[in-house]
Amino acid sequence: KQEVTQIPAALSVPEGENLVLNCSFTDSAIYNLQWFRQDPGKGLTSLLLIQSSQREQTSGRLNASLDKSSGRSTLYIAASQPGDSATYLCAVSRIQGAQKLVFGQGTRLTINP
Amino acid sequence: EPEVTQTPSHQVTQMGQEVILRCVPISNHLYFYWYRQILGQKVEFLVSFYNNEISEKSEIFDDQFSVERPDGSNFTLKIRSTKLEDSAMYFCASRAEGAGYGYTFGSGTRLTVV
Numbered sequence: 290k291q292e293v294t295q296i297p298a299a300l301s302v303p304e305g306e307n308l309v310l311n312c313s314f315t316d317s318a319i320y321n322l323q324w325f326r327q328d329p330g331k332g333l334t335s336l337l338l339i340q341s342s343q344r345e346q347t348s349g350r351l352n353a354s355l356d357k358s359s360g361r362s363t364l365y366i367a368a369s370q371p372g373d374s375a376t377y378l379c380a381v382s383r384i385q386g387a388q389k390l391v392f393g394q395g396t397r398l399t400i401n402p
Numbered sequence: 403e404p405e406v407t408q409t410p411s412h413q414v415t416q417m418g419q420e421v422i423l424r425c426v427p428i429s430n431h432l433y434f435y436w437y438r439q440i441l442g443q444k445v446e447f448l449v450s451f452y453n454n455e456i457s458e459k460s461e462i463f464d465d466q467f468s469v470e471r472p473d474g475s476n477f478t479l480k481i482r483s484t485k486l487e488d489s490a491m492y493f494c495a496s497r498a499e500g501a502g503y504g505y506t507f508g509s510g511t512r513l514t515v516v
Contacts, residue, residue: 323504331509332493333445338504378445380505387433387450387457388497390505394444 291316295379295393303401304371310364310396312379317357320382324353324364327376327395336377337364341384369400404428408494408508415484415515423479423511425494433497434477435505436469438462438490445493451477484515 292315302308312322321340325333337346337353339362345354352365366373376395382388407426415421427434436448449459449469456469468480477496481488494508 321501321504325507330491330512333495333505333507335504335506338502340501342501380445387435387452389435389447389450389458390437390445391447392445 291319291381291383291391293379293381293391293393295377295396297396298394299397299399301399301401302369304369306369307365307367308369308398310366310377310379310398312362312364312393314360314362314381314391316383317360318384319357320384320388322353322355322362322379322381323390324351324362325378325380327378329376333378366398371400371402374398374400404506406494406496406506406508408492408511410511411509412512413514415513417486417515418483421481421484421513423481423492423494423513425477425479425508426475427477427494427496428498428506429475431496431498431506433457433499434471435495435497436479437493437495437507439493439510440487440490448479448492481513484513486515489513489515 296311323338324336339355350367376397378395380390380392409424434451439445449463450457466482491510493510495505
């Protein structure tokens with residue numbers, strides 16, 4: 290059974306810092322990995338998708354990497370801003386069936402002005 | 403950018419009542435899903451729907467739950483007799499076919515059972 294773990298559970302940093310969020314998963318047989326952002330009481334906004342054959346994806350100040358063999362992904366946020374404050378969720382989908390997502394518990398990020 | 407639309411955004415219902423949560427997935431997507439998130443907990447899979455039938459369901463998705471795609475555009479989740487523990491945020495999602503296509507989630511329906 291796939292298990293996804295995110296470390297740290299919460300992170301508070303001053304504005305302007307670069308930071309790394311970590312995600313680990315137990316079964317390397319994944320279809321793809323997706324990072325989401327969730328604001329309090331809101332839906333899930335997709336940030337980056339990494340296919341199982343890829344090593345990284347970039348969008349603006351965000352860079353996500355994938356090491357499938359070790360079951361790890363990182364989300365790098367450059368030059369953090371107060372507007373980046375949110376919960377960041379990592380989710381993996383498996384190869385078989387309907388490729389359902391298995392989510393981590395998230396990292397709650399606070400960027401202090 | 404195409405969106406997944408969910409209605410209502412918030413629903414309050416009495417225990418034992420039936421509720422229907424509605425979703426309009428992205429029009430050219432082929433896979434449809436319901437997930438839920440109990441306050442403070444992980445987002446968890448309920449059911450997937452493909453080619454007009456359930457393709458996978460979780461242990462949570464028991465006989466109290468059903469899904470339907472009645473008209474080619476709407477996708478609904480029905481909870482027949484709500485329980486207090488059904489209180490959660492329910493998310494609809496859709497996805498195109500292929501590994502290069504990720505999930506698009508709706509903004510959710512907050513269901514409160516009293």
